[in-house]
Amino acid sequence: MNKAHKTLLFPLVALLVGAYFLFSGLAEAKGFLAPLVTAIILALLLIPLGNLIEKKLNRTFSSLLSTILLFLFSIGVFVLLSFQIKSFVDDWGKIKATMAPKIEQLQNYAYEHTALSSKDLETYKEKNDIQSMLTSSGNSGEKAFNFINSVTSFISNYLLTFIYIFFLLNYRKRFKIFILKLFSNQRKREVKQIINETARVAQFYLRGKLILIVILSILYSIGLGISGVSNFILIAVIASFLTLIPFIGNIIGMSLALIFGYLTQGETSILIGVILTFTLVQFIESYVLEPFIVGDKVDIHPFFVILAIILGNMIWGVMGMILAIPVLGIINVIFNHVPSLKPFGFLLSTDNSNED
Incomplete structure (x- = not known):
């Protein structure tokens, strides 16, 4: 191996190893970082509202009021979804009766056009019934504990996110001064511009997405309601929130509508x-x-949106998929303002002006 190859190999290996440990560390720290990053993004969204309220109240009260308003909004979404889910559960017996002939048609189609036979299906059902009996009888206490643990973890992270939001809003000036103190006086103006632009990127994106979700919920509700889909409000709201996940969210939303619309009612x-x-x-x-x-x-x-969504899902699951785009947008702003990182900013963006 010549000297040039060695010079290229060592940085490449170091980059791959560093990336592996970085993403592994992010995955391990999900319980701590996911609520914190979520709070940072939401706090950036609330800054304009906080500034507006500060004209009448001091920063502490404006930060608290902004946080409470966001908390009440989230509670309202949960209440709406819970009522719709309750309605869906109440209709589950009717839904099962409607789906039964459809499932039977699919089974008959599979018997006629594949090598699958009814005997194979019965054997599979018996095997899984036995396995479920064995696992459920011995692990019921463990499953109950895991369920309680998951619910407790979700509630604690949910409340912790709003606590983070309050402190981030209340002490945002202090955090900004801290970042500026890390740089020389010659670069403070540029760093301040980067901070302001990253905040604008997050605010513009999240505010636009929120407005979009409301409009899509109304449009989906009208269309699905006219089509005769039961629980159309629940499906419309879920499908609208899934648009937070680019590309994939629309596909999942449409699939849910088809499953709970056509398959449960069976009308063409x-x-x-x-x-x-x-x-x-x-x-x-x-x-x-x-x-x-x-x-x-x-x-x-x-292309990098898709990569970011996949990587976000691998690291933090659904929350990672939702946070991937605003976080990547903020990183891209930093890339475009740091001379040594501008090639990466060009690679991530859709700008074609510098192409030969």
């Missing part, structure tokens, strides 16, 4: 209505709402 008119609703609304979202409401403030190439 509902199938056509669901497909038309999602096709039309997603067309409006992509070509009318998204450009005007969200715009291109988060200037990230679609």
Whole structure:
């Protein structure tokens, strides 16, 4: 191996090893970092509201009021979803009865067009019934403990996020001064510009997405309601919130609508209505709402958006997928303002002006 190859190999190996330990560490620290990063992004969203309230109240009260308003909004979303889920559970017996013939049709189709036989299916059912009996009888206490532990962890992280938001809003000036003190006087102006722009990126993206979710919830509810889908409000709200996950969210939302619409009621008119609703609304979202409401403030190439979503899912699950885009947008702002990192900013963005 010549000297040039060794010079290239060592930094490459160091980069791969460093990336592995970085992402492994992020995954291990999910319980601490996920609520904190979520709080930072949401706090950036609330800064304009906090500044508006500060005209009447001091910073402590304005930060507390902004946090409480966001908390009440989240509680309202949970209450709406819980009522719709209760309605879905109450109708579960009717849904099962409606789905039974559809499942039977799928089984008959599988018997006629594949090598699968009814005997194979019965054997599979018996095997899984025995396994479920063995596992459920011995691990019921463990499952109950894991469930309670998961619920407790979710509630604690949920409340902790809002505590973080309050402190981040209340002491935001102190944090900003701390960051500025890390740099020389010659670079403070540039660093201040980076801080302001990263805040604007997060605010613009999240505010636009929030408005988009409200509009999409209304449009989906109208379309699914006219189509005759039961629990259409629940499906519409879930499908709208899934748009926080680019590309994948729309596919999952449409799949849920098809499952809980057509399969549970079995009418072809509902199938056509669901497909038309999602096709039309997603067309409006992509070509009318998204450009005007969200715009291109988060200037990230679609290829790296997909990579960020996959990586976010691997590290922090669904929360990682939601946070991936605003976090990547903030990182891209930093790349574009640091001379040595500008090539990475060009790679991540959709800017083609410097291409040969």
